[in-house]
Amino acid sequence: MNTEQKVNASTIVSPLKNEKGIILIAILILIAILAIIGSLAAITTTTDLKISSNYKTGVTAFYAAEAGINEARSRLRGSPSDNYYAGDPVPYNASWSAYILTYGTWTTSSDPDFDANYANYIPTATQTTNTNIVANSLQSNISYWVNIRHKKESDLFAAEAYTDNGSGADDIIYYGYITSTSTTLEQFTTNSPDLSRCAPIEIIRSYGISGNSIKGINIQAKKVLGPPIVAAVYGNSVTIGGTSVEVVGNDATCGSAKGHSDLVAVGYDTSYIQNGLPALTSNVAQTKDVGEINCTTYVDALEPTKTITLTEEPPNNYTFGNGSNYEIVYCDATQLTTPSDGTLDMQGITGYGTLIVKGNVSFSGNLDWYGLIIATGNVEFAGGGSNVQNVHGAVLGSNVTQLQGSVNIQYDSCEIEKANANNRYLTFRWKDKTFD
Incomplete structure (x- = not known):
């Protein structure tokens, strides 16, 4: 016999329908997910900040290393008698080297390539051969150290x-x-x-420091030397007149004492015209076709090295530089407004260094120039009357169109050496160097 049982449905509850605590669990799961996302975001942000900071300090260190290179190239210009000169005191020594330091706590262990077989000078304002470790840089706000030696x-x-x-x-x-x-x-x-x-070609190693970053740069640097000096006077074409003109290709006493070579008195490429009986003295040759020298190329190369720029003609009896300060004087004569004939007129001038002229240059009155005169156009000397014009060094022009009157040009390698001392150094090999 079947027995019917009545069951109250409300008393039967499926465990799947028991919703007590579900919201709490969901909230906890959501909080956990948000915490994970937040942690990942924080880690990512921190990592990005570290990467950004490392990149910033790395870039700053690299720029500091470049600043060291530029200081070294600047302090290689000049002569050992100049304050802060960082080059090798002549005569050159294969074991010479010098350091430039922006901080006095530097030690030899800071340089992974330190070599005790070199001189390792730390040149100061007044002593190129100092060996005491001191901050000797011209820069105090950037941290770097530099080593210079001959290739x-x-x-x-x-x-x-x-x-x-x-x-x-x-x-x-x-x-x-x-x-x-x-x-x-x-x-x-x-x-x-x-x-x-x-x-000498110089090898310059520079290390910049910023925070924990150290960046190194190695370069080879060579001096811009200007044109080859193959004669006391050179022009594509040369015209000499009068009997009071004297051109000497034999090196002056200083250069002769060093064993330097004598030169041709007058060198040319296309033509040489002589009027009268000038005195041409040389143990090599009085005149010679020496081939073409492109003065424009060398004027353009030397122009960035200029220390004085003439935008107008200098006053009469003006002096450029002195015996201990050789200047590089540049003039674009084609841009002069007064006069506008493309010629720089120099009257009664005394000068020490290199005169580089884009265009023509004319000398009148007395002249005493120690070093080089280079022009892309015509060069004229007119030392008439009681005026005497002296050049101790060499003269080069596309055309030396006139040497007339009392003109004396004496080849002097020592004056040319002094004139070249201020020429800039160019980088021709460059590479990063990892500090390890």
Whole structure:
């Protein structure tokens, strides 16, 4: 017999329909998810900030290293008698090196390539051979240190060309004109460098510091030397007149004492015209076709090195530089407004250094110039009457159209060397160096 049982449905509750605590669990899960997302966001933000900070300090350190390179190139210009000069006191020494430091806590262990076999000077304002560790930089707001030394044969790349005229196993590599007749710039070694024609190639290592970042840069730097000096007077075409003109190609006493070579008195490319009986003196040749020298190329190369720019003609009896300060005087004569004939007129001038003229230059009145005169156009000397015009060094122009009156031009390699001392250094090999 079937028995019917009545069951109250409200008393039967499925566990799946028990909603007590579900909201709490959901909230906890949501909080956990949000916490994870927040943690990931914080980690990502922190990482990004660290990356950004590291990038910023790395870039700052790199720029500091570049600043060190620029200071070194600047302090290689000039001569050992100049304050803060950081170059090698002549005669050059293959074991020379110098440091520029922006902080006095630097130690030799700071340099991973420190070599005790080098001189390792720390040149100060008044002493190029100081060896005491002191802050000797001209910069105090940026942190870097720099090492400078001469390039040597061991620093040459496997396929790098050079002419070996030295005698040592690891001679200094020079850059310039290897002989008194050479018109091609090249790398070479030599036992008797003529510093009016060449200079050592310098290896500069600079390390910039910012926070925990250290960035290094290595460069090779060579001096801009200007045109090859193959004669006391050079022009594509040269015209000399009168009997009071004297051109001497034999080197002056200073250069002769150093064993430097004598030159042709007058060198030309296309023509030489002589009127009267000028005195031309040379142990090589009075006149010679020496080929073409493109004065425009060298004026353009030297222009960025200028220390004085003439925008108008200087007053009569003006003096440029002095015996201990050789200037690089530049004038674009084609841009002069008064006069506007493309000619720079120089009257009664005394000068020390290099005069570079884009256009023509004319000298009248008395003249005493120690160093180089280079022009892309015509060069004229007119030392008539009681006026005497003297050049101690050399003269180059596209055309030397007139030497007339009392004009004396004496080749002097030592004056040219002094004039070249202020020429800038160019970077021609560059690479990052990882500090490790």
